[in-house]
Amino acid sequence: MTKSSNKTKTSAAKPVNKRSECSKEQARHYLRQMMHIRKFEDKMMDLMSKNIAQGGSHLYAGEEAVAVGAIAAIRPDDYIASTHRGHGHCVAKGGKLNELMAEILGKATGCCGGKGGSLHLADVSTGNLGANGVVAGGLGIATGAALSIKMRKDDKVVICFFGDGAMNEGIVHECMNMASKWELPIIFLVENNLYGMSVAIARSSRLEDHTKRAVAYDMPSSSVDGQDVLAVRDAVATCAQRARDGRGPSMLVANTYRYYGHSRSDPRAYRTREEEAYWHDRDPIKLFSAQCIETGILSENEVKAVDDSTTEDIEQATQFAVDSPMPEASELYTDVYA
Amino acid sequence: MTKSSNKTKTSAAKPVNKRSECSKEQARHYLRQMMHIRKFEDKMMDLMSKNIAQGGSHLYAGEEAVAVGAIAAIRPDDYIASTHRGHGHCVAKGGKLNELMAEILGKATGCCGGKGGSLHLADVSTGNLGANGVVAGGLGIATGAALSIKMRKDDKVVICFFGDGAMNEGIVHECMNMASKWELPIIFLVENNLYGMSVAIARSSRLEDHTKRAVAYDMPSSSVDGQDVLAVRDAVATCAQRARDGRGPSMLVANTYRYYGHSRSDPRAYRTREEEAYWHDRDPIKLFSAQCIETGILSENEVKAVDDSTTEDIEQATQFAVDSPMPEASELYTDVYA
Amino acid sequence: MTAKETKQDQRILTYGQAINEALDQEMARDQSVFVMGEDIAIYGGAYSVTKGLWEKYGDERIRDTGISEGAIVGAGIGAAMTGMRPVVEIMYVDFMTLVMDQLCNQAAKLRYMFGGKIKVPLTIRTEGGAGRTLGAHHSQSLESWFMHIPGIKVVMPATPYDAKGLLLSSIRDDNTVVYIEHKMLYNTKGPVPEGEYTIPIGKAEVKRPGKDVSVFTYSRQLLFCQEAAEELANEGIDVEIVDLRTLLPLDVETIVESVRKTNRAVIVEEDTITGGSGAEIGMRIVEEAFDYLDAPVKRVAGADVPMPKSAALESLAIPSKQSIIKGIREVLQ
Amino acid sequence: MTAKETKQDQRILTYGQAINEALDQEMARDQSVFVMGEDIAIYGGAYSVTKGLWEKYGDERIRDTGISEGAIVGAGIGAAMTGMRPVVEIMYVDFMTLVMDQLCNQAAKLRYMFGGKIKVPLTIRTEGGAGRTLGAHHSQSLESWFMHIPGIKVVMPATPYDAKGLLLSSIRDDNTVVYIEHKMLYNTKGPVPEGEYTIPIGKAEVKRPGKDVSVFTYSRQLLFCQEAAEELANEGIDVEIVDLRTLLPLDVETIVESVRKTNRAVIVEEDTITGGSGAEIGMRIVEEAFDYLDAPVKRVAGADVPMPKSAALESLAIPSKQSIIKGIREVLQ
Ligand SMILES: Cc1ncc(C[n+]2csc(CCOP(=O)(O)OP(=O)(O)O)c2C)c(N)n1
Ligand SMILES: Cc1ncc(C[n+]2csc(CCOP(=O)(O)OP(=O)(O)O)c2C)c(N)n1
Ligand SMILES: [Mg+2]
């Protein structure tokens, strides 16, 4: 095995699509969400290294444009199913920073009362059907939610996030077949960050282009530059429209990159520092900030204002989380049954 | 739902390929095996209706050319993994009729000592890795056997039989991905008899052509007329050669039909009598007998001789099975551990 | 309608018909109920339990699936989380092996993990047990696995009456219920009221009062226990039979009450003995009624072997009237 | 080399290193042994157990797979049936939920179903337990499910010494062995001989002889039991600790012998209590040593809840030194 140099293989890492459009309000919103996520994750890393945050946390830093772009393309009452790398999805779907941060710290004020934690982070009241500690664990849930929508003749859609590594789980095959056969309103959104933990795609599959997997289900598929928030938004919007129109599921592969190691102690021996540098160059926040300024949608000061306020928000959320109490012992036995 | 009329959709139901060749000895062998299987199954049906054979039995009648053709293309020391519809595979792989029949009747003289029965029928000493009561239960076993072959630098191959219905199990996806990535010497042989129990392919999948599923694994695939024993043999031979040459797995879809209902009491309400008639017209034994006589490989008398001797063989096997003793009570606790 | 009243209704149905009727009535009553599984539509289910429902409710609410157990249960969970009350069928309990992640990691835990903010009102109907010489992949009893999953409920009715009432309760329950039928019970008959009625999940029933020894059982083994009790009655041995009906939650109260009365306990289960349901039931008795026990708690259970195909061996692998009688005699010594 | 001799060897390794060494030595000795799983090669395993092996044995014998647990175990079975001795890794025992068909229907039953004509010498290494606040999908103890599967063996070592010796035995065993490590033990240290040695599967060990009460435990809980025993020793209570080491087959002989001596039994397990391993262990004691018991058998076990994330709740969900002491006191009253 040689360390793979994925930067050359990733066809989707194109320059930001200049034709995508967005309003000033939208631009500010996307930027704010991406910055919230980035700073949330950087803070998380900090809290972990200080042992204030315990347990595992799979950080979303680097992939912000995927969650933000995708969720910008759907309605607040639509559903998402998230993954073990779910902080970004939670923030983008409208979770409250305070409660998300508190949840990861296992506090009573967390959105799950401290019972879920990072791996099960979700404010389900926002239409987030949950992060999942089991890789591909959200596929069944998402497919069922889409079935539910269809049976109730609702016009909602579901975005089912999962990783390139998850693609090899059997349940993915079963759910895609079912969703396709029943023409369910679901978007299978593959967050392709080139690795499943330490294993490069080419090390676990002969076929590196996941879009081709959709052929097996007679389902449309495409890929998108996952560093470009507007490109992701527009690609998901197309899929969502298709779903709302009753034309069934689709697969979208968003090519992106995670900045941190898989776990705190991961030396990232399976990837090169050059590859990392390449992707840091294509940082989604940097790219979008530059684009906004360049096209005049936001001024440099306006971008700076978002930057400052988001820093502030994360500091406050952290303080809230740290200051919050642990759950009472009596909580151990609540919520097991409805 | 309307009852599907699959005869028009099945592209592979072509006339027998006249160019395939075989020697007199081979012809006699194929014919004998197919007749053994047919008569074995007809006898089984008879024994079931008389309640001499108890429990479930999924009969292979109608599909004989698949097992016989496929196994004719590999060596006796190669492996197969079989299915819940496994009697035909066992016979074709060289199982002894007496012991197979006795096994289905739960007798001590059965190839599994009466512990396996129809759903677990296998003489593993013939390289048969076993029938399996779990649909797609043989995929992991077959993939592992192929891995074992490769790691031991052996030149054997594995034929992994499974049904069109099994195709939707998650483990199929996982194993095909693994086999393809590791270039294992395995042939995924889909016995496409148009239904998984009562469910027509079109009712469980949007994609009716299973060969396209191989795209997801970057694996070659093709289909073959499963009623034509020589066509099956030749198609499998090509796949086997590929595997032996170290070029990895392939998928072959053999289009065929089961004559009996799924279970004894199945009224076959999910398929039309016309469809059944169409396939009975393309009976693999009839077709091959006619071809042999027409091309002069076997005379009518020679075909008749095979017919007579196989009838005799099945009668003897039945007698043997019926006369055999049940296992001793002490056998209950043996063979649990090695 | 109370259980007592309904029992006076003498309409006789089979266990299979009772289940079918429960499904039918609940689908008619509640639009959010639907059925999903393999061969449940035109085929009517491997054991004919859903017969006629597809004709009545159509493809939309009686959904044939591909052979994809993980997706069947997974989609059931997602639908249940978002407003539906799915009843999914796993053809044999042996194939529940394929859905343990969905069941144990998802259905059972989602509510807890999300701080009580969602519920998963899913019913998983499946069918288990030996008796048809189907061999090791179609004859298991795996209920003790499910008993070990906090967050779900486990129901195993033995009579047509209980089958209907408990299925209605299961569907209406806001939690995931694993409802396990027994393949040898489908054709057994008993009185079943026409109307809707529910039986509380978690309540055992004394099916035969007695004073000498308590037998705790469920599902098909109830019938063997009843035969054994009849035979022993001829000898003047008065057996109390408690049909547990629900394994999770377990009705410890009724169990303990019975042991306090008889001072002797036999547990009869078809499950393989080691790590079977009887271990938990037995330990509950030990924990809560040790001082009342005049003899060790006795388990009469399946042999620790994969189910052999041969009829000659299969009948030895599970409890029988004889082995139950033997077990009862043992604790009476 | 006998166990006694080897224990005099005072080389100290961690539990993780001991497992690593066993793998290394067995791979060097036997060409048919190979390792397969997720992130076991360049990453060296989620808990670093396979570190260095890929560098030494390469891609062919240290096989990174895709995230496909079913295929990992399935292919392990097929390879084992045809001449290899695979050691496969399932990263967390929580994901064994995805391989229950392969484990229970295939690995455990194939030999029996085929009349003893094949064997499946497969080792499944996995890792379980709470303690790192990883929440409900990364903290379970599911050993009681595996105990309920005739045809496999279940091994759960608590010390580095046992970890090495039992892993070598597991790999050499001609049956499928589920070998469960504990995430909180990887960095614990103890003497481990350099050479190869095996510990028989199915033998418990009295880790601390005592005369007042018997405590039966395994895996990480051994450490808590030892702490509890130390504390109680100060009060003059003499606790015997039996480390079961293997749960299937269970060493009933050693268990019963201990109970006959002390007349009191406490079982300590991390598993959720209902349907946990303690139920089976307890019932064996009741069945074989009822007349020797001066008090009901006591279980100290995990709470019947999905594992909560919060450190404040997690520590309450599993046994602790305090709850063990409380349990011991209870049976001494
Ligand atoms: C069923 C299961 N297998 C293994 C793991 C351990 N694990 C956690 S994340 C991960 C990699 C997932 O890769 P991918 O789907 O690409 O998502 P990414 O982490 O790259 O976002 C693995 C193997 C798990 N959590 N669940
Ligand atoms: C995992 C599993 N699910 C369901 C069944 C019940 N079942 C037995 S055969 C069968 C249909 C299989 O269809 P296919 O794979 O096409 O094989 P065929 O019977 O047509 O030969 C089903 C659903 C089973 N045995 N195993
Ligand atoms: Mg990834």
Ligand SMILES: [Mg+2]
């Ligand atoms: Mg079929």
